Amino acid sequence: MSGIEKACYHCALPVPPGAHYLVEIDREPREMCCRGCQAVAQTIVDNGLTDYYRHRTSMPAAGHEVVPEEVQKLALYDHPGIQKSFVRQEGDHVREASLILEGITCAACIWLNERHLKQLPGILQVQVNYATHRARVSWDEQVIHLSKILEEIQLLGYNAHPFNAERQEGLRRQRRAKDLRRIAIAGLSAGQVMMLAVALYAGAAVGIEASTASLLRWASLILTLPVVFYAALPFYHSAWNALRGRRLNMDVPVALAVVGAFIGSVWSTSRGSGVVYYDAITMFSLFLLSSRFLEHAAQEKSVEAAENLLKLAPAMAIRVEQDGQHLPVPVMELGEGDTILSKPGEAIAADAEVIEGMSTVDEALLTGESRPVPKSAGARVIAGSINLEGPLLLRVTSVGENTVLAGIVRLLDRAVAEKPRLAQLADRVAGHFTIGLLVLAVVVGATWWWLEPGRAFEVVLAMLVVTCPCALSLAAPTAFAAAGSHLLRHGILLTRGHALETMAKVNHVVFDKTGTLTYGKPVLRRIVTFTELGEPQCLMLAASLEQASEHPLAQSFLSRVTQAELAQVQDARNLPGKGVSGTIAGLRYSVGSAAMSGLPLVELPGDLPEGATQVWLCDAQRALAVFVISDGLRPQARELVERLKTAGVRITMLSGDALEAVAHVATEIGIESWHAAQRPENKLAKLQEFQQRGDVVAMVGDGVNDAPVLAGADVSIAMGGGTQVARASSDIVLLSENLLDIQRALQAGHDSMAVMRQNFAWAIVYNLLALPFAALGMVPPWLASIGMSASSLVVVLNAMRLR
Amino acid sequence: MTQILFFLLGMAVVMVIIAGAGIFWAIKSGQFDDMEGPAQRILMDDDDPLIPRYADSLRKK
Known part of the structure; x- marks a missing residue:
């Protein structure tokens, strides 16, 4: 990445060349990286909350525009039947609900939310808990509705989910x-x-x-x-x-x-x-x-915190109506025999039978089996399992509130027990x-x-x-409590008990590239076409296909087109590590790595940027276009690698990306051992190879394709912004998204083990010394x-x- | 000597009961639910009004 790139004033991601999104903050025009950040910043300024930028101590996630479709989804929360489960009535018009706020990175975020909501007419009380990121809001139903409150929070660039506070929290x-x-x-x-x-x-x-x-x-x-x-x-x-x-x-x-x-x-x-x-x-x-x-x-x-993450699991499902329309509905309203659409990377909302589509499903949360299970028409899927590859059309066979709960309870039990x-x-x-x-x-x-x-x-x-x-009895719990709260304060979440202990033994760290060492928010920088099809058509075709993909690259296509432009895709197949193929208007297209289509390569213009990923759009006979996409390195990546090296830890990078892109990043941050074009099964094999050599391996990843590898590693670390599968199969979640925290967690593991050992030694020595004297009176x-x-x-x- | 001790020890017990009752009340009213918030909240400037105060007083007149 070149040094001249500017950082977005709101989220600090690099501003893509040619972007021009300005907001005047403190009497100065500030540059933003996307329309989303611009909209969020504008809301903050318009509401007189610019103090936020003065007080914040860490950067928020990139903003995203609130599209009418999402607002429509929120309106569902006003439905009295749905509110029953999480809204308390106090008096005739006063309602109170608990919300989980997503996207909080520092104290200023909480200030921003509290202050903005308090300004709204009809809001009676707002109280955000700093430790749990949960808000208690009470409002006057006659003046304002819950959906409006949720929408206002979205306008600030955060996400709020209502949850039932009575049960667990009470x-x-x-x-x-x-x-x-x-x-x-x-x-x-x-x-x-x-x-x-x-x-x-x-x-x-x-x-x-x-x-x-x-x-x-x-x-x-x-x-x-x-x-x-x-x-x-x-x-x-x-x-x-x-x-x-x-x-x-x-x-x-x-x-x-x-x-x-x-x-x-x-x-x-x-x-x-x-x-x-x-x-x-x-x-x-x-x-x-x-x-x-x-x-x-x-x-x-x-x-x-783990619950907060899991709450993002489906509260809503996409129901396919009789007339073929896709309608988002709350899971609670699903009934037996309903047809729902499950997108890859998302948890399945209810127990169901596959009507159409082919995919693999991760049922690890429910069965403990981490290998994906292939599903095609006629197969049964379990609520809470995660669809990995292609979209599935499902018929609901049974519903119940234990859908997401099963997963939550599992994670909870695991963490506590x-x-x-x-x-x-x-x-x-x-x-x-x-x-x-x-x-x-x-x-x-x-x-x-x-x-x-x-x-x-x-x-x-x-x-x-x-x-x-x-x-003796205090030795372990005190050390564990102190280390755990120390890490949590830095946004490092331990989800399994053994994490600290294993971290102390780690001597080999394996990284995924996209979303881990890089931001995972790739930007489409250039389109080169080879046929009579122009850039807009090629873009439309690629974006339509990418709808079916959970790969981070997909977003860079989708963000460039509006929903209305997208074409209907039939029989979409998602091949992890390769790409997506599907039929549009009777013609077969594929989009993905050069190897996917199996077609002869076309000569590329020589001036393409180095280290960028090339995504090929092909039809059955020839290559139509190549999209040049590149992704920004996280600034701490190089320092982390240096620190780990001085600590004597081996480092390997395994990526599903193309050779050049991986090589470029590897040299950029100083990783000597790397493997490109790795599919999930290759990654797992490499990992097991390391383990057989006697290494204790920590795997850092974020994507769907990392889930099996994360599950196979001795200790696994997922980025907080990663997919749900990745977080579910990991031992440590980096809510902070700060790479240097990996080194902090390693250090904390070593330190807490040392302290536990000292404590045990002290307790035993003390008792052995005191006992004979006491016995002798x-x-x-x-x-x-x-x-x-x-x-x-x-x-x-x-x-x-x-x- | 003993009398004053009786008095002081009795005082100590009464004080402990009062302090205990105070803490129980504080716990019940949720003051220990969020241990970090108050420390952060005090640092944020909440008090500069969006509409200047004089405008407010003008409106009242």
């Missing part, structure tokens, strides 16, 4: 509130009890009246009650559940320590002599509750540890009972408290509780370094 909010209440109780108690404990320690050192000491102990006892009987309840629950299932988990020793220490302390308090552990109980509960809360919060954020292997290890270690400890406690107790019965209880208690595996009570708190604190602080 539950989550309740649980979060409960957790927070427990932490608050533990925190308040810990503060007071610690204060009194200091007085008692000081008294033990310089002398204190017995009556005063007793008073302080009773006060501590009262302040500890809410912790033991309320805040620590989750530990008991989890421990009880584990014991009932004949397992031992981390919470068994935790619950044992809390209850044991409390009973012992109450006994000492009532006797007026002996040791109290109130401070240790409250402090430890506070630490453990907070670190689990943070871990939960990070995980929930990931789940919510898949604990990192190290955390599981911690649970196992805790199990062995607890058994060992209990056996030892019995032995030590019996020995002391035999030697000095008066001290037996006290010594056993001190031993249980000192060796309480708090540090040599640990004074104050040292036991300080040791217990300090060992946890060290682990927590060590993990906080990751943030």
